[in-house]
Amino acid sequence: MLIVGLVSLVRRPLALLNLPRSGLLIRNISRMSLPATANPGLAQETTLKRPATDQPVKENDNRPNKTKKIKLRKYKPKKVDQTSPLGVLQLEIEELLTKEGLTKDQVENDMIAVLNHKTSAGEPVSSQYHREVSGVSVLQIGASGDGLAIIDHPTESDKKQVVVIPFALPGDIVTIRVFKTHTYYVESDLLQVTHNSTLRKDELIKCKYFGKCAGCQFQFLSYDEQLRLKRDTVFNAYKYFAPKLIEGNLVPEIGTTVPSPKMYDYRTKLTPHFDMPKKLKKLENRPPLGFGQKGRPSWRDTDAGGNRSILDIEECVIGTEILNHGMANERKKFERDFESYKRGATILLRENTRVLDPSKGVLEQLDEASRDFETGEKTFVELTEDKPLAKTCVTDSRQVVTEYINGYTFEFSAGEFFQNNNSILGKVTEYVCENLQIQGSRPEDPHYLVDAYCGSGLFSITASKGVDKAIGVEVSADSVAFAERNARANGVENCKFVVGKAECIFASIDTPQDRTSVILDPPRKGCDDVFLKQLAVYNPARIVYISCNVHSQARDVQYFLQDTDNGPNYKIESLRGFDFFPQTHHVESVCVLTRV
Protein backbone atom coordinates (compact mmCIF):
# COMPACT_ATOMS: atom_id res chain seq x y z
CA MET A 1 0.00 0.00 0.00
CA LEU A 2 2.81 2.34 0.82
CA ILE A 3 4.44 1.82 -2.54
CA VAL A 4 1.13 2.13 -4.35
CA GLY A 5 0.23 5.20 -2.31
CA LEU A 6 3.53 6.93 -2.95
CA VAL A 7 3.80 6.11 -6.62
CA SER A 8 0.35 7.49 -7.21
CA LEU A 9 1.25 10.53 -5.19
CA VAL A 10 4.22 11.22 -7.42
CA ARG A 11 2.24 10.60 -10.62
CA ARG A 12 -0.64 12.81 -9.64
CA PRO A 13 -0.54 16.52 -10.53
CA LEU A 14 0.41 18.39 -7.40
CA ALA A 15 -2.31 20.93 -8.01
CA LEU A 16 -4.86 18.19 -7.56
CA LEU A 17 -3.43 17.29 -4.23
CA ASN A 18 -3.14 20.95 -3.23
CA LEU A 19 0.43 20.40 -2.16
CA PRO A 20 3.22 23.00 -2.30
CA ARG A 21 4.56 23.37 -5.87
CA SER A 22 8.15 23.64 -4.62
CA GLY A 23 9.26 20.14 -5.49
CA LEU A 24 9.84 19.70 -1.82
CA LEU A 25 7.55 16.78 -1.55
CA ILE A 26 9.07 14.87 -4.43
CA ARG A 27 12.61 15.46 -3.19
CA ASN A 28 11.70 14.26 0.21
CA ILE A 29 9.84 11.26 -1.03
CA SER A 30 12.92 10.07 -2.85
CA ARG A 31 14.70 10.02 0.52
CA MET A 32 12.17 7.78 2.10
CA SER A 33 13.32 4.31 2.83
CA LEU A 34 10.81 1.96 1.29
CA PRO A 35 10.45 -1.48 2.77
CA ALA A 36 11.84 -4.26 0.60
CA THR A 37 8.45 -5.91 0.37
CA ALA A 38 5.40 -3.75 0.66
CA ASN A 39 2.46 -5.47 2.20
CA PRO A 40 -0.57 -4.76 0.04
CA GLY A 41 -3.44 -3.49 2.11
CA LEU A 42 -1.23 -2.37 4.98
CA ALA A 43 0.36 1.05 5.20
CA GLN A 44 3.83 0.85 6.73
CA GLU A 45 5.03 3.43 9.17
CA THR A 46 7.26 5.82 7.24
CA THR A 47 9.75 8.44 8.24
CA LEU A 48 9.80 11.50 6.04
CA LYS A 49 12.33 14.35 6.35
CA ARG A 50 11.11 17.84 5.57
CA PRO A 51 11.68 21.39 6.74
CA ALA A 52 10.19 22.29 10.03
CA THR A 53 7.64 24.59 8.42
CA ASP A 54 5.15 23.95 5.68
CA GLN A 55 6.36 27.08 3.79
CA PRO A 56 7.32 26.44 0.16
CA VAL A 57 11.09 26.37 -0.37
CA LYS A 58 12.39 28.94 -2.87
CA GLU A 59 13.95 27.45 -6.04
CA ASN A 60 17.29 29.26 -5.53
CA ASP A 61 17.48 28.56 -1.85
CA ASN A 62 21.00 27.23 -1.29
CA ARG A 63 20.85 27.11 2.44
CA PRO A 64 21.52 23.70 3.97
CA ASN A 65 18.29 21.79 4.05
CA LYS A 66 17.39 21.99 7.72
CA THR A 67 15.20 19.03 8.14
CA LYS A 68 13.15 17.64 10.94
CA LYS A 69 12.07 14.08 11.19
CA ILE A 70 8.32 13.76 11.19
CA LYS A 71 6.37 10.62 11.43
CA LEU A 72 3.61 9.96 8.93
CA ARG A 73 0.47 8.75 10.57
CA LYS A 74 0.14 5.20 9.44
CA TYR A 75 -3.03 3.77 8.06
CA LYS A 76 -3.62 0.28 9.26
CA PRO A 77 -6.84 -1.28 8.03
CA LYS A 78 -8.46 -3.32 10.74
CA LYS A 79 -8.60 -7.06 10.25
CA VAL A 80 -12.15 -7.86 9.31
CA ASP A 81 -14.01 -11.11 9.85
CA GLN A 82 -15.30 -11.91 6.37
CA THR A 83 -18.75 -12.84 7.62
CA SER A 84 -19.12 -9.65 9.71
CA PRO A 85 -21.09 -6.69 8.29
CA LEU A 86 -17.82 -5.02 7.18
CA GLY A 87 -16.57 -8.21 5.53
CA VAL A 88 -19.87 -8.55 3.67
CA LEU A 89 -19.71 -4.89 2.60
CA GLN A 90 -16.34 -5.54 0.95
CA LEU A 91 -17.88 -8.33 -1.13
CA GLU A 92 -20.87 -6.17 -2.03
CA ILE A 93 -18.52 -3.41 -3.17
CA GLU A 94 -16.55 -5.82 -5.34
CA GLU A 95 -19.77 -7.02 -6.94
CA LEU A 96 -20.99 -3.46 -7.54
CA LEU A 97 -17.68 -2.55 -9.18
CA THR A 98 -17.91 -5.52 -11.54
CA LYS A 99 -21.46 -4.48 -12.49
CA GLU A 100 -20.34 -0.91 -13.12
CA GLY A 101 -17.26 -1.95 -15.09
CA LEU A 102 -14.82 -0.52 -12.54
CA THR A 103 -11.74 -1.99 -10.90
CA LYS A 104 -10.72 -1.63 -7.26
CA ASP A 105 -7.77 0.55 -8.33
CA GLN A 106 -10.21 2.99 -9.89
CA VAL A 107 -11.96 3.59 -6.57
CA GLU A 108 -8.99 3.34 -4.24
CA ASN A 109 -8.61 6.27 -1.86
CA ASP A 110 -5.18 7.52 -0.88
CA MET A 111 -5.41 6.92 2.83
CA ILE A 112 -1.94 8.25 3.61
CA ALA A 113 -2.73 11.53 1.86
CA VAL A 114 -6.06 11.77 3.65
CA LEU A 115 -4.44 11.09 7.00
CA ASN A 116 -1.32 13.22 6.63
CA HIS A 117 -1.22 15.84 3.95
CA LYS A 118 -2.44 19.35 4.17
CA THR A 119 -3.14 21.82 1.42
CA SER A 120 -0.88 24.87 0.98
CA ALA A 121 -3.54 26.75 2.93
CA GLY A 122 -2.99 24.33 5.78
CA GLU A 123 -6.28 22.54 5.22
CA PRO A 124 -6.16 18.80 5.39
CA VAL A 125 -6.79 16.96 2.11
CA SER A 126 -9.64 15.28 3.90
CA SER A 127 -11.58 18.54 3.60
CA GLN A 128 -11.74 17.85 -0.14
CA TYR A 129 -12.75 14.26 0.47
CA HIS A 130 -15.25 15.12 3.15
CA ARG A 131 -17.80 17.18 1.30
CA GLU A 132 -21.38 17.53 0.17
CA VAL A 133 -22.40 15.81 -3.07
CA SER A 134 -25.79 16.19 -4.73
CA GLY A 135 -27.57 14.29 -7.51
CA VAL A 136 -26.28 10.93 -6.26
CA SER A 137 -28.15 7.94 -7.76
CA VAL A 138 -28.46 5.07 -5.33
CA LEU A 139 -27.72 1.81 -7.12
CA GLN A 140 -28.32 -0.98 -4.63
CA ILE A 141 -29.00 -1.88 -1.02
CA GLY A 142 -26.63 -4.04 0.99
CA ALA A 143 -27.23 -6.69 3.65
CA SER A 144 -26.81 -4.03 6.38
CA GLY A 145 -29.67 -2.05 4.86
CA ASP A 146 -27.46 0.79 3.58
CA GLY A 147 -27.61 2.16 0.04
CA LEU A 148 -24.54 2.04 -2.22
CA ALA A 149 -23.68 4.52 -4.98
CA ILE A 150 -20.75 5.63 -7.14
CA ILE A 151 -19.65 9.26 -7.07
CA ASP A 152 -16.85 11.25 -8.69
CA HIS A 153 -13.50 11.24 -6.92
CA PRO A 154 -12.80 14.57 -5.21
CA THR A 155 -9.18 14.97 -6.32
CA GLU A 156 -8.63 12.69 -9.34
CA SER A 157 -10.80 13.16 -12.40
CA ASP A 158 -10.11 9.64 -13.74
CA LYS A 159 -11.28 7.96 -10.55
CA LYS A 160 -14.55 7.31 -8.73
CA GLN A 161 -15.57 6.57 -5.17
CA VAL A 162 -17.97 4.01 -3.76
CA VAL A 163 -20.20 5.61 -1.15
CA VAL A 164 -22.28 3.95 1.56
CA ILE A 165 -25.50 5.89 2.30
CA PRO A 166 -27.64 4.76 5.25
CA PHE A 167 -31.42 5.17 4.78
CA ALA A 168 -31.11 5.44 0.99
CA LEU A 169 -32.91 3.06 -1.38
CA PRO A 170 -32.10 1.90 -4.91
CA GLY A 171 -33.71 4.42 -7.27
CA ASP A 172 -33.43 7.36 -4.85
CA ILE A 173 -31.53 10.44 -5.98
CA VAL A 174 -29.99 12.08 -2.94
CA THR A 175 -27.75 14.74 -1.50
CA ILE A 176 -25.14 13.42 0.90
CA ARG A 177 -22.29 14.54 3.08
CA VAL A 178 -19.20 12.34 2.83
CA PHE A 179 -17.60 12.25 6.28
CA LYS A 180 -15.22 9.31 6.47
CA THR A 181 -12.80 7.67 4.05
CA HIS A 182 -11.75 4.03 3.85
CA THR A 183 -9.50 2.42 1.27
CA TYR A 184 -12.25 1.37 -1.13
CA TYR A 185 -15.29 3.31 0.03
CA VAL A 186 -16.44 6.39 1.86
CA GLU A 187 -19.16 6.79 4.48
CA SER A 188 -21.82 9.46 4.19
CA ASP A 189 -24.87 10.97 5.81
CA LEU A 190 -28.13 11.31 3.93
CA LEU A 191 -29.01 15.02 3.82
CA GLN A 192 -31.93 15.08 1.40
CA VAL A 193 -33.85 12.82 -0.95
CA THR A 194 -34.46 14.81 -4.13
CA HIS A 195 -36.15 11.99 -6.06
CA ASN A 196 -37.94 9.09 -4.36
CA SER A 197 -37.32 5.45 -5.24
CA THR A 198 -40.55 3.57 -6.07
CA LEU A 199 -39.78 1.42 -3.01
CA ARG A 200 -39.76 4.41 -0.66
CA LYS A 201 -42.93 4.78 1.41
CA ASP A 202 -42.01 7.40 4.00
CA GLU A 203 -45.66 7.53 5.09
CA LEU A 204 -45.17 4.09 6.72
CA ILE A 205 -42.56 5.39 9.17
CA LYS A 206 -43.85 5.00 12.73
CA CYS A 207 -40.95 6.21 14.80
CA LYS A 208 -39.81 9.79 15.24
CA TYR A 209 -36.21 8.63 15.54
CA PHE A 210 -36.25 6.57 12.32
CA GLY A 211 -33.61 7.81 9.92
CA LYS A 212 -31.22 8.70 12.75
CA CYS A 213 -31.32 5.75 15.14
CA ALA A 214 -29.05 2.83 14.27
CA GLY A 215 -31.71 0.30 15.37
CA CYS A 216 -34.11 0.18 12.36
CA GLN A 217 -33.35 0.43 8.66
CA PHE A 218 -36.61 -0.57 6.95
CA GLN A 219 -39.57 1.34 8.41
CA PHE A 220 -40.11 3.10 5.07
CA LEU A 221 -40.52 -0.17 3.17
CA SER A 222 -43.75 -2.16 2.86
CA TYR A 223 -43.55 -5.35 4.89
CA ASP A 224 -43.64 -7.47 1.69
CA GLU A 225 -40.65 -5.56 0.39
CA GLN A 226 -38.78 -6.12 3.68
CA LEU A 227 -39.41 -9.86 3.37
CA ARG A 228 -38.29 -9.85 -0.26
CA LEU A 229 -35.07 -8.03 0.61
CA LYS A 230 -34.33 -10.55 3.35
CA ARG A 231 -34.76 -13.36 0.84
CA ASP A 232 -32.19 -11.59 -1.37
CA THR A 233 -29.88 -11.37 1.65
CA VAL A 234 -30.07 -15.15 2.09
CA PHE A 235 -29.37 -15.73 -1.60
CA ASN A 236 -26.48 -13.24 -1.66
CA ALA A 237 -24.95 -14.79 1.44
CA TYR A 238 -24.75 -18.17 -0.31
CA LYS A 239 -23.46 -16.46 -3.48
CA TYR A 240 -20.64 -14.82 -1.50
CA PHE A 241 -19.79 -17.52 1.00
CA ALA A 242 -20.85 -20.73 -0.73
CA PRO A 243 -19.98 -19.96 -4.38
CA LYS A 244 -19.11 -23.59 -5.15
CA LEU A 245 -22.59 -24.65 -4.06
CA ILE A 246 -24.19 -21.97 -6.24
CA GLU A 247 -22.01 -22.90 -9.24
CA GLY A 248 -22.80 -26.59 -8.76
CA ASN A 249 -26.56 -25.85 -8.55
CA LEU A 250 -26.53 -27.27 -5.04
CA VAL A 251 -28.56 -24.48 -3.45
CA PRO A 252 -32.31 -24.94 -3.95
CA GLU A 253 -34.59 -22.01 -4.64
CA ILE A 254 -34.68 -19.89 -1.48
CA GLY A 255 -38.08 -20.11 0.21
CA THR A 256 -40.08 -16.96 0.90
CA THR A 257 -39.18 -15.31 4.20
CA VAL A 258 -41.54 -16.34 7.00
CA PRO A 259 -43.15 -13.16 8.37
CA SER A 260 -43.27 -12.22 12.02
CA PRO A 261 -46.83 -12.16 13.42
CA LYS A 262 -45.95 -8.81 14.99
CA MET A 263 -44.27 -6.18 12.83
CA TYR A 264 -43.92 -3.65 15.69
CA ASP A 265 -44.14 -4.06 19.45
CA TYR A 266 -42.29 -7.40 19.30
CA ARG A 267 -38.82 -7.00 20.90
CA THR A 268 -38.74 -8.53 24.36
CA LYS A 269 -35.30 -7.16 25.22
CA LEU A 270 -33.94 -3.61 24.86
CA THR A 271 -30.67 -2.20 26.14
CA PRO A 272 -30.65 1.62 26.18
CA HIS A 273 -27.28 3.03 27.24
CA PHE A 274 -25.44 6.26 27.90
CA ASP A 275 -21.84 7.44 27.60
CA MET A 276 -19.79 9.46 29.99
CA PRO A 277 -16.90 11.48 28.54
CA LYS A 278 -13.62 10.09 29.94
CA LYS A 279 -12.41 13.48 31.16
CA LEU A 280 -15.44 14.07 33.35
CA LYS A 281 -15.37 12.96 36.98
CA LYS A 282 -19.02 13.76 37.50
CA LEU A 283 -21.93 14.34 35.16
CA GLU A 284 -23.47 17.77 35.55
CA ASN A 285 -26.25 17.37 33.02
CA ARG A 286 -28.18 14.23 32.26
CA PRO A 287 -26.58 12.63 29.19
CA PRO A 288 -28.76 11.22 26.40
CA LEU A 289 -30.02 7.74 27.26
CA GLY A 290 -31.00 5.59 24.33
CA PHE A 291 -29.48 3.99 21.25
CA GLY A 292 -26.61 4.87 18.91
CA GLN A 293 -27.09 7.48 16.22
CA LYS A 294 -26.24 6.40 12.66
CA GLY A 295 -24.00 9.25 11.50
CA ARG A 296 -25.46 12.76 11.35
CA PRO A 297 -28.26 12.45 8.78
CA SER A 298 -30.65 15.34 8.30
CA TRP A 299 -33.06 14.01 5.66
CA ARG A 300 -35.94 13.64 8.11
CA ASP A 301 -35.60 17.16 9.36
CA THR A 302 -36.23 16.26 12.98
CA ASP A 303 -34.65 17.19 16.28
CA ALA A 304 -35.97 14.02 17.91
CA GLY A 305 -33.38 12.42 20.16
CA GLY A 306 -30.88 15.30 19.83
CA ASN A 307 -27.70 15.06 17.83
CA ARG A 308 -25.12 13.31 20.00
CA SER A 309 -23.63 9.91 19.20
CA ILE A 310 -26.24 8.37 21.51
CA LEU A 311 -29.80 9.51 20.85
CA ASP A 312 -32.04 10.35 23.76
CA ILE A 313 -34.86 7.85 23.16
CA GLU A 314 -38.15 7.92 25.03
CA GLU A 315 -39.93 5.19 23.14
CA CYS A 316 -38.94 2.31 20.88
CA VAL A 317 -41.74 1.21 18.55
CA ILE A 318 -40.30 -2.25 17.96
CA GLY A 319 -40.06 -2.87 21.73
CA THR A 320 -43.07 -4.42 23.46
CA GLU A 321 -45.54 -2.24 25.36
CA ILE A 322 -44.26 -3.28 28.78
CA LEU A 323 -40.64 -2.56 27.82
CA ASN A 324 -41.69 0.95 26.82
CA HIS A 325 -43.34 1.42 30.23
CA GLY A 326 -40.14 0.10 31.81
CA MET A 327 -38.08 2.49 29.70
CA ALA A 328 -40.18 5.46 30.91
CA ASN A 329 -39.70 4.35 34.55
CA GLU A 330 -35.97 3.82 34.18
CA ARG A 331 -35.52 7.17 32.42
CA LYS A 332 -37.18 8.96 35.33
CA LYS A 333 -34.94 7.09 37.75
CA PHE A 334 -31.91 8.04 35.64
CA GLU A 335 -32.99 11.69 35.68
CA ARG A 336 -32.75 11.50 39.47
CA ASP A 337 -29.60 9.36 39.78
CA PHE A 338 -27.36 10.23 36.82
CA GLU A 339 -24.92 12.23 38.96
CA SER A 340 -23.97 9.12 40.90
CA TYR A 341 -22.66 7.31 37.79
CA LYS A 342 -18.87 7.23 37.40
CA ARG A 343 -18.92 5.87 33.85
CA GLY A 344 -21.35 5.08 31.03
CA ALA A 345 -23.70 2.14 31.48
CA THR A 346 -26.31 -0.02 29.80
CA ILE A 347 -29.76 -0.56 31.25
CA LEU A 348 -31.32 -3.97 30.70
CA LEU A 349 -35.04 -4.05 29.90
CA ARG A 350 -36.32 -7.64 29.58
CA GLU A 351 -39.93 -8.71 29.32
CA ASN A 352 -41.20 -11.21 31.88
CA THR A 353 -44.54 -13.01 31.58
CA ARG A 354 -46.52 -14.51 34.45
CA VAL A 355 -49.64 -16.65 34.21
CA LEU A 356 -51.96 -15.21 36.87
CA ASP A 357 -54.04 -16.95 39.48
CA PRO A 358 -57.36 -15.05 39.14
CA SER A 359 -58.13 -15.68 42.82
CA LYS A 360 -55.16 -13.53 43.94
CA GLY A 361 -54.23 -9.87 43.49
CA VAL A 362 -52.03 -9.19 40.47
CA LEU A 363 -49.28 -7.23 42.23
CA GLU A 364 -48.66 -9.89 44.84
CA GLN A 365 -47.99 -12.45 42.07
CA LEU A 366 -45.35 -10.42 40.29
CA ASP A 367 -41.59 -10.77 40.72
CA GLU A 368 -39.33 -7.78 41.18
CA ALA A 369 -39.99 -5.41 38.26
CA SER A 370 -39.46 -1.89 37.00
CA ARG A 371 -41.58 0.45 39.14
CA ASP A 372 -43.63 3.53 38.53
CA PHE A 373 -41.37 6.32 39.74
CA GLU A 374 -44.15 8.30 41.42
CA THR A 375 -46.20 5.53 43.09
CA GLY A 376 -43.33 3.10 43.69
CA GLU A 377 -45.59 0.28 42.42
CA LYS A 378 -44.47 -2.40 40.00
CA THR A 379 -45.57 -1.55 36.47
CA PHE A 380 -47.36 -4.33 34.58
CA VAL A 381 -49.52 -4.91 31.53
CA GLU A 382 -52.38 -7.35 32.01
CA LEU A 383 -53.50 -9.52 29.12
CA THR A 384 -56.39 -11.92 28.90
CA GLU A 385 -55.96 -14.19 25.93
CA ASP A 386 -56.78 -17.82 26.74
CA LYS A 387 -55.21 -17.36 30.22
CA PRO A 388 -54.89 -14.22 32.34
CA LEU A 389 -51.30 -13.01 32.00
CA ALA A 390 -49.29 -10.14 33.35
CA LYS A 391 -46.16 -8.77 31.72
CA THR A 392 -43.51 -6.89 33.66
CA CYS A 393 -40.17 -5.34 32.77
CA VAL A 394 -37.12 -6.81 34.51
CA THR A 395 -33.92 -4.77 34.87
CA ASP A 396 -31.71 -7.09 36.95
CA SER A 397 -29.70 -9.38 34.65
CA ARG A 398 -29.70 -12.17 37.27
CA GLN A 399 -33.43 -12.23 37.78
CA VAL A 400 -35.23 -15.25 36.37
CA VAL A 401 -37.79 -14.44 33.67
CA THR A 402 -40.41 -16.60 31.98
CA GLU A 403 -41.64 -16.96 28.40
CA TYR A 404 -44.43 -19.21 27.10
CA ILE A 405 -44.04 -20.85 23.70
CA ASN A 406 -46.55 -23.28 22.18
CA GLY A 407 -47.70 -24.47 25.59
CA TYR A 408 -44.17 -24.81 27.00
CA THR A 409 -42.76 -22.63 29.76
CA PHE A 410 -39.17 -21.36 29.58
CA GLU A 411 -37.25 -19.74 32.39
CA PHE A 412 -33.83 -18.16 32.04
CA SER A 413 -31.71 -15.39 33.56
CA ALA A 414 -32.77 -12.00 32.18
CA GLY A 415 -29.19 -11.27 31.08
CA GLU A 416 -28.61 -14.63 29.31
CA PHE A 417 -29.35 -15.41 25.69
CA PHE A 418 -32.97 -16.01 24.69
CA GLN A 419 -34.63 -15.28 21.34
CA ASN A 420 -35.98 -11.70 21.37
CA ASN A 421 -39.22 -11.97 19.38
CA ASN A 422 -41.67 -14.16 21.25
CA SER A 423 -44.37 -13.72 18.59
CA ILE A 424 -42.49 -15.78 15.97
CA LEU A 425 -41.10 -18.51 18.23
CA GLY A 426 -44.18 -20.75 17.92
CA LYS A 427 -43.81 -20.80 14.12
CA VAL A 428 -40.05 -21.33 14.23
CA THR A 429 -40.11 -24.19 16.72
CA GLU A 430 -42.90 -25.94 14.73
CA TYR A 431 -40.93 -25.53 11.50
CA VAL A 432 -37.79 -26.92 13.14
CA CYS A 433 -39.71 -29.91 14.60
CA GLU A 434 -41.24 -30.75 11.20
CA ASN A 435 -37.89 -30.55 9.48
CA LEU A 436 -36.15 -32.73 12.03
CA GLN A 437 -38.46 -35.65 11.12
CA ILE A 438 -36.62 -38.52 9.48
CA GLN A 439 -38.40 -39.27 6.23
CA GLY A 440 -39.71 -42.71 5.50
CA SER A 441 -39.98 -43.46 9.23
CA ARG A 442 -42.70 -45.59 10.72
CA PRO A 443 -44.21 -44.42 14.01
CA GLU A 444 -42.54 -47.31 15.83
CA ASP A 445 -39.05 -46.38 14.55
CA PRO A 446 -36.94 -44.70 17.22
CA HIS A 447 -35.97 -41.10 16.67
CA TYR A 448 -33.24 -39.16 18.50
CA LEU A 449 -32.25 -35.53 18.57
CA VAL A 450 -28.96 -33.74 19.21
CA ASP A 451 -29.39 -30.04 20.05
CA ALA A 452 -26.02 -28.31 19.63
CA TYR A 453 -25.69 -24.79 21.10
CA CYS A 454 -28.91 -25.52 23.00
CA GLY A 455 -29.10 -22.48 25.33
CA SER A 456 -31.88 -23.03 27.86
CA GLY A 457 -33.34 -25.91 25.86
CA LEU A 458 -35.73 -24.15 23.44
CA PHE A 459 -35.46 -26.62 20.54
CA SER A 460 -34.97 -29.89 22.47
CA ILE A 461 -37.92 -29.21 24.73
CA THR A 462 -40.31 -28.04 22.01
CA ALA A 463 -39.30 -31.06 19.87
CA SER A 464 -39.32 -33.54 22.76
CA LYS A 465 -42.72 -35.09 21.99
CA GLY A 466 -41.61 -36.17 18.53
CA VAL A 467 -38.44 -37.93 19.68
CA ASP A 468 -37.48 -40.77 22.00
CA LYS A 469 -34.48 -39.00 23.43
CA ALA A 470 -32.82 -35.59 23.01
CA ILE A 471 -29.40 -34.49 24.17
CA GLY A 472 -28.37 -30.83 24.22
CA VAL A 473 -24.90 -29.31 24.51
CA GLU A 474 -24.14 -25.76 25.53
CA VAL A 475 -21.04 -23.91 26.71
CA SER A 476 -22.85 -21.81 29.36
CA ALA A 477 -23.34 -23.80 32.57
CA ASP A 478 -26.02 -21.32 33.66
CA SER A 479 -28.04 -21.96 30.48
CA VAL A 480 -27.67 -25.73 30.90
CA ALA A 481 -28.97 -25.46 34.47
CA PHE A 482 -32.00 -23.62 33.08
CA ALA A 483 -32.43 -26.18 30.28
CA GLU A 484 -32.61 -28.93 32.93
CA ARG A 485 -35.00 -26.91 35.06
CA ASN A 486 -37.18 -26.12 32.00
CA ALA A 487 -37.37 -29.78 31.03
CA ARG A 488 -38.50 -30.67 34.57
CA ALA A 489 -41.02 -27.80 34.73
CA ASN A 490 -42.58 -28.96 31.44
CA GLY A 491 -42.72 -32.61 32.55
CA VAL A 492 -40.21 -33.52 29.83
CA GLU A 493 -38.20 -36.59 30.84
CA ASN A 494 -36.44 -37.56 27.63
CA CYS A 495 -34.02 -34.58 27.41
CA LYS A 496 -30.50 -34.51 28.81
CA PHE A 497 -28.13 -31.55 28.67
CA VAL A 498 -24.36 -31.33 28.94
CA VAL A 499 -22.07 -28.38 29.54
CA GLY A 500 -19.26 -28.05 27.03
CA LYS A 501 -18.19 -26.94 23.61
CA ALA A 502 -20.49 -28.23 20.88
CA GLU A 503 -18.01 -30.86 19.68
CA CYS A 504 -17.96 -32.51 23.15
CA ILE A 505 -21.32 -33.98 22.29
CA PHE A 506 -19.81 -36.57 19.96
CA ALA A 507 -18.04 -38.17 22.89
CA SER A 508 -21.34 -38.62 24.76
CA ILE A 509 -23.84 -39.75 22.12
CA ASP A 510 -24.58 -43.36 21.59
CA THR A 511 -27.69 -43.03 19.41
CA PRO A 512 -27.60 -44.64 15.94
CA GLN A 513 -26.83 -41.93 13.40
CA ASP A 514 -29.45 -43.19 10.93
CA ARG A 515 -32.12 -42.48 13.54
CA THR A 516 -30.71 -39.18 14.80
CA SER A 517 -31.37 -35.59 13.67
CA VAL A 518 -29.19 -32.67 14.72
CA ILE A 519 -30.22 -29.05 15.26
CA LEU A 520 -27.46 -26.43 15.23
CA ASP A 521 -28.02 -22.88 16.46
CA PRO A 522 -24.55 -21.35 16.91
CA PRO A 523 -23.72 -17.72 17.76
CA ARG A 524 -23.09 -15.16 14.97
CA LYS A 525 -19.58 -16.39 14.23
CA GLY A 526 -20.94 -19.80 13.24
CA CYS A 527 -19.50 -23.27 13.91
CA ASP A 528 -15.83 -24.10 13.93
CA ASP A 529 -14.18 -26.65 11.66
CA VAL A 530 -13.54 -29.07 14.53
CA PHE A 531 -17.26 -29.32 15.20
CA LEU A 532 -18.26 -29.56 11.53
CA LYS A 533 -15.70 -32.32 10.85
CA GLN A 534 -16.95 -34.36 13.80
CA LEU A 535 -20.56 -33.79 12.76
CA ALA A 536 -19.72 -35.20 9.33
CA VAL A 537 -18.02 -38.22 10.88
CA TYR A 538 -21.10 -38.80 13.05
CA ASN A 539 -23.17 -38.65 9.83
CA PRO A 540 -26.68 -37.97 11.22
CA ALA A 541 -29.84 -38.57 9.17
CA ARG A 542 -30.86 -34.91 9.07
CA ILE A 543 -29.42 -31.55 10.10
CA VAL A 544 -31.33 -28.32 10.68
CA TYR A 545 -28.95 -25.36 10.86
CA ILE A 546 -30.56 -22.17 12.18
CA SER A 547 -28.51 -18.98 12.34
CA CYS A 548 -28.77 -15.26 13.05
CA ASN A 549 -25.84 -14.75 10.65
CA VAL A 550 -26.69 -16.23 7.25
CA HIS A 551 -23.18 -15.37 6.03
CA SER A 552 -21.37 -17.60 8.51
CA GLN A 553 -24.08 -20.23 7.94
CA ALA A 554 -23.40 -20.21 4.17
CA ARG A 555 -19.64 -20.54 4.79
CA ASP A 556 -20.21 -23.46 7.20
CA VAL A 557 -22.66 -25.25 4.91
CA GLN A 558 -20.24 -25.08 1.98
CA TYR A 559 -17.40 -26.32 4.20
CA PHE A 560 -19.53 -29.15 5.56
CA LEU A 561 -20.81 -30.29 2.14
CA GLN A 562 -17.54 -29.95 0.25
CA ASP A 563 -14.65 -30.31 2.68
CA THR A 564 -15.62 -32.90 5.27
CA ASP A 565 -15.49 -36.68 4.95
CA ASN A 566 -19.19 -37.46 4.69
CA GLY A 567 -20.30 -33.95 3.64
CA PRO A 568 -20.73 -34.87 -0.03
CA ASN A 569 -23.35 -37.44 1.06
CA TYR A 570 -25.67 -34.56 2.03
CA LYS A 571 -27.74 -32.06 0.07
CA ILE A 572 -29.51 -28.84 1.01
CA GLU A 573 -33.17 -29.79 1.11
CA SER A 574 -34.49 -26.31 1.85
CA LEU A 575 -33.28 -22.83 2.79
CA ARG A 576 -35.31 -19.82 3.91
CA GLY A 577 -35.31 -16.83 6.20
CA PHE A 578 -37.48 -16.11 9.21
CA ASP A 579 -38.14 -12.49 10.05
CA PHE A 580 -37.22 -12.31 13.72
CA PHE A 581 -36.59 -8.54 13.51
CA PRO A 582 -39.11 -6.64 11.34
CA GLN A 583 -38.11 -3.05 10.39
CA THR A 584 -34.42 -4.03 10.63
CA HIS A 585 -32.09 -5.65 8.08
CA HIS A 586 -31.58 -8.78 10.23
CA VAL A 587 -32.71 -12.17 9.01
CA GLU A 588 -32.63 -15.57 10.73
CA SER A 589 -31.84 -18.32 8.24
CA VAL A 590 -32.89 -21.98 8.44
CA CYS A 591 -31.05 -24.48 6.24
CA VAL A 592 -32.15 -28.14 6.20
CA LEU A 593 -29.63 -30.80 5.16
CA THR A 594 -30.48 -34.40 4.40
CA ARG A 595 -28.44 -37.39 3.38
CA VAL A 596 -28.78 -38.18 -0.32
Ligand SMILES: C[S@@+](CC[C@H](N)C(=O)[O-])C[C@H]1O[C@@H](n2cnc3c(N)ncnc32)[C@H](O)[C@@H]1O
Ligand atom coordinates in the same frame (compact mmCIF):
# COMPACT_ATOMS: atom_id res chain seq x y z
C1 LIG B 1 -27.82 -18.35 19.18
S1 LIG B 1 -27.73 -18.99 20.79
C2 LIG B 1 -28.89 -20.32 20.66
C3 LIG B 1 -29.47 -20.82 21.95
C4 LIG B 1 -30.72 -21.69 21.83
N1 LIG B 1 -30.65 -22.60 20.72
C5 LIG B 1 -31.96 -20.85 21.78
O1 LIG B 1 -32.53 -20.68 20.69
O2 LIG B 1 -32.38 -20.34 22.81
C6 LIG B 1 -26.19 -19.73 20.76
C7 LIG B 1 -25.80 -20.44 22.03
O3 LIG B 1 -24.55 -21.08 21.78
C8 LIG B 1 -23.80 -21.04 22.98
N2 LIG B 1 -22.40 -21.29 22.56
C9 LIG B 1 -21.50 -20.40 22.09
N3 LIG B 1 -20.37 -21.03 21.72
C10 LIG B 1 -20.55 -22.34 21.96
C11 LIG B 1 -19.75 -23.50 21.76
N4 LIG B 1 -18.52 -23.44 21.23
N5 LIG B 1 -20.26 -24.71 22.10
C12 LIG B 1 -21.51 -24.79 22.64
N6 LIG B 1 -22.31 -23.73 22.85
C13 LIG B 1 -21.85 -22.52 22.50
C14 LIG B 1 -24.12 -19.70 23.58
O4 LIG B 1 -23.89 -19.71 24.97
C15 LIG B 1 -25.62 -19.55 23.23
O5 LIG B 1 -26.43 -20.04 24.26
